[in-house]
């Protein structure tokens with residue numbers, strides 16, 4: 001708890017996070033701790049089923065942790081109701097998760113509409129975000145998700161998370177469903193974008209290239225536990241164990 | 255149009271409240287004779303006693319009419335001593351017409367507070383009839399002669415005969431009529447005569463006053479064991495009604511021995527074969543008997559269907575209003591109730607396991623039976639019909655709301671929650687819009703069911719397009735049947751299309767594109 005009063009401002013901090021789903025003996029997530037400071041990008045990586053999504057959902061309080069502490073923007077999860085908690089966090093999911101019955105504009109402005117922001121603000125903000133994600137407003141705002149390509153959907157998903165300008169973003173395999181070319185260009189766009197926005201971002205991915213490219217902090221998980229966390233350098237030069245070495249090698253990055 | 259609507263509502267309110275200034279409500283069962291007699295009573299009360307009268311004709315059978323009378327939902331209807339004796343009192347043994355009349359008069363008064371008039375004059379008993387030219391029956395005059403030899407014959411009887419105590423089972427046992435099970439047909443009485451005439455059946459249980467016995471040259475086989483009790487026609491009235499309307503008893507006294515058997519046969523024939531309106535036939539008769547004054551009307555019905563419909567336009571409008579009020583009233587109520595129920599069931603699975611079997615069961619109750627259950631509670635007319643239709647429209651809407659909402663992709667819900675929507679916001683902004691096509695499909699099903707089933711409402715005096723259909727079937731009048739059938743079918747199609755249009759308006763283009 002001493003760390004809580006550190007002078008350096010942390011935006012996401014989890015301590016000894018553990019999740020056991022009811023009816024299952026195994027720990028889906030076990031003893032996960034890490035900290036992200038303001039403006040940092042963290043990447044959780046690991047094979048399918050290792051507990052990445054569960055960790056992310058616990059931070060967004062979609063899943064109640066069995067044990068452990070969560071702090072976001074220096075607030076403890078117990079002190080804030082879950083609805084306001086989530087509204088402060090931009091949330092991007094696999095395959096964008098756009099609502100099919102809403103237009104691009106309606107999807108992006110969903111939270112603002114709920115918060116009853118006025119229309120002129122909404123239009124201005126949606127225009128702004130759509131120019132950031134490189135989708136011309138006039139051409140795309142009235143389209144439905146089914147009329148967009150996968151890459152375009154993913155960008156709209158990111159714009160939606162940014163709508164109320166949250167200090168923190170949680171992203172679950174945001175580029176997972178895309179072809180390599182689109183993914184690469186989105187990586188670059190995204191990187192440039194955050195140079196301007198300075199959001200604290202936690203990205204879940206199963207693509208090590210992505211993690212190394214975007215992450216200030218890379219967190220490798222296996223079977224619910226953190227195997228190693230650190231920078232790209234740490235992973236390449238100081239792999240914690242054989243598993244990490246194999247994992248990095250398997251991805252063809254060495 | 256508004257005036258008709260208000261009138262319908264008022265009539266229903268009045269008949270519910272039993273207000274002193276209300277009109278007298280006259281019922282009838284759904285065959286020509288009953289309708290003609292009921293018309294006569296109505297006309298006499300209207301023209302001679304200057305009372306206002308409401309006609310609730312073509313009620314769905316003895317049980318419906320009798321229950322309605324007992325409850326005061328109707329004040330008068332015609333019936334037969336034998337029916338009262340055997341079917342309602344469940345007695346038997348006596349065959350003397352005078353004595354049977356005495357018994358029913360006494361018992362009905364003490365048991366049910368219902369008064370019988372003196373005999374109208376004619377006896378309309380059941381009679382076994384065959385084709386006069388059917389050589390197989392050439393030498394058969396008595397039912398006793400049929401004992402054990404009818405195995406190869408086809409037999410048809412009215413529905414009611416199949417059910418009553420003195421009906422088919424005991425009848426066939428008494429005379430040892432060994433019909434094969436699949437040779438026995440239960441049929442609308444109005445259609446039975448055409449069936450034997452066209453050789454679709456060999457024997458029918460005819461009504462002895464039916465004009466078609468003579469017209470189709472049918473031969474009556476004599477009831478030599480005196481199996482059937484006397485069926486003297488008479489009028490029944492609720493005692494309470496006679497107290498508030500003294501003219502009822504005055505009118506009753508004028509019916510004593512008013513109609514002979516031949517006269518009744520003739521009038522039935524006028525309606526059944528010559529398509530005269532029961533109203534005209536009844537009125538002409540009263541004029542001939544000097545009970546009212548007026549000019550004899552002798553018009554046969556318009557045979558050109560378009561002109562016929564046009565001539566009935568006021569009646570059609572009244573039917574339309576009744577039908578709309580019933581169907582859309584029921585649908586509206588169901589919509590208000592079913593959607594919240596359907597939604598809450600998705601939230602409480604254990605409740606769903608209890609509720610679905612119940613509403614599934616309601617759905618399987620035959621419409622007429624459901625109406626029958628409701629009569630003792632709510633009487634006859636608009637209210638029980640509305641409730642029955644309401645109950646029928648519950649299932650499709652609840653089921654589709656439930657499965658529509660259940661079927662919404664869990665990812666959309668989780669994502670909305672993740673963005674920060676509350677449960678209610680997710681319901682209103684995500685779940686309902688996504689489930690809407692399925693909910694509307696449920697509404698569509700309910701609408702078609704309700705508009706169709708609403709035709710049965712006529713059987714309990716609630717009017718609507720069923721009214722001409724049942725009277726048409728009873729009097730073998732296909733124009734009259736079409737007068738109800740065509741508009742109700744059009745209404746169903748039209749409503750179906752309208753709800754289809756609603757889908758275009760209310761369902762997001764985004765999900766219509768996807769499918």
Ligand SMILES: Nc1ncnc2c1ncn2[C@@H]1O[C@H](COP(=O)(O)OP(=O)(O)O)[C@@H](O)[C@H]1O
Pocket residue numbers: 021022024028046047048049050051052053054055
């Ligand atoms: N709602 C749940 N109920 C039970 N088990 C779950 C649930 N969600 C995930 N799990 C299990 O928890 C483990 C981690 O899942 P998840 O976090 O989705 O993995 P990842 O995102 O790394 O692929 C898996 O074994 C998965 O089967």
Ligand SMILES: [Mg+2]
Pocket residue numbers: 052053054
């Ligand atoms: Mg995952």
